[in-house]
Amino acid sequence: MRRSLIALAATALLCATTAAPSQADATADPNSSVDNSTLLEPTSDSGLLNLLGQQGVAYYPVTSMADAFGYQDLDATLVISDDQRLNATDLNAITNSGFGRIIILSNDANTINALFNGDVTLGPLTSRLTAPVQPECAQADASAAGSVEFGDRSATFSHPQNNNNVEACYPVNGAPTLVFDHFGEHDVIALGSTAFFENDRITEAGNAALALRLLGAQSRLVWLAPAFIDDPSLKNCGGTTCSGVESTPAPGSTTTIPAGGGAGGGGGGGGSGASQPTLTSLMPTWIWWALLQLLVAVLLVAYWRGRRLGAVVTEQLPVTVRAAETVEGHARLYRRANAHGRAAELLRKACAGRLAGYFGVPAARAHADPSLLVAPVAARLDVAENLIADLLAGAVPQSEAELVLLADHLDQLEQEVRSS
Secondary structure (H helix, E strand, O other): OHHHHHHHHHHHHHHHHHHHHHHHHHOOOOOOOOOHHHOOOOOOOOHHHHHHHHOOOEEEEEOOHHHHHOOOOOOEEEEEOOOOOOOHHHHHHHHOOOOOEEEEOOOOHHHHHHHOOOOOEEEEEOOOOOOOEOOOOOOHHHHHHOOEOOOOOOEEEEOOOOOOOOEEEEEEOOEEEEEEEEEOOEEEEEEOOOHHHOOOOOOOOOHHHHHHHHHOOOOEEEEEOOOEEEEOOOOOEOOOOOOOOOOOOOOOOOEEEEOOOOOOOOOOOOOOOOOOOOHHHHOOOOHHHHHHHHHHHHHHHHHHHHHHOOOOOOOOOOOOOOHHHHHHHHHHHHHHOOOHHHHHHHHHHHHHHHHHHHHOOOHHHHHHOHHHHHHHHHHHHOOOHHHHHHHHHOOOOOOHHHHHHHHHHHHHHHHHHHHO
């Protein structure tokens, strides 16, 4: 019982430590210093952000919704990083915020469904894209940029065909990899992949044009991600996250990029620019509470069952019982339980133990495995081995009559061995 409780307690501790990382991410203090030992090394995928800076776009990395709302304005674009998972309260607040444009890099179905008011849903990933993809839509940014070299896998989206507000671009196998929706004074954009604006691909086809038009539509670019790392190559970073620089661009200062790697911390689809959803992100929020309840129930049942009969104790017999009565008592128990197999096993082991001395086999070994005597007994009696095997290691009797017959044959076998 004590071992069972220890094992269950260890299981509970494992569940608690598994759930802890997701909770820590959600409650991290955005103003605290970032421990670089837990983040990726600085990368050089900041070309897009520097190009935006040259066009007068100020870049503000933030790690919490509270900081992001400090920059909300119709002249500000909010980017939701691929590794950012938002709860229902944050999603509702973003929907009613005053940002001029919201760009979703996350491949989180809840985020996409909430910010598009159910007009757009997340679809499957494409296979690896080896050729440029044409826009095939009338949206101004996509039409001006032309074809885009994604160079990797991308998430796709689906939407109602009768919704004229949704503009679907860059289709792959009939499903768009980039969608726009307009809501009054602001619009929402979902990108299936961000690999096209990383440093190694931004110069291909219309990649730079599309990235600059999407992220540079307003004069301020607010990037929401769980954490950032220093990147000295950025020149247009502002806000408290940028090594203590206040909310104005500081050319030449040490700046930050999203900790997920890439120009913007990865993408919303698959491949090098897009992270796959984690196991914990796919779980409903109530799963840990349900597991805790299940653990408590298991502990209570284990305690109840363990205390039901009490501890096992030994007791001296008040009287001496003859061996014959003990054997007879066991026989009655076997008969009541229809334990023909167990009774046959005992008969065969006892017979093998008695015969072992005639063949130089230790009695303990023969008792444990009667089949060891099949070959020597058959050779001594000059009979087929299968006949002896049926007696010493054969099938289980299915009735009392078969069990009695087996006992008679074993007695006969002992007699023949002794007289041979």
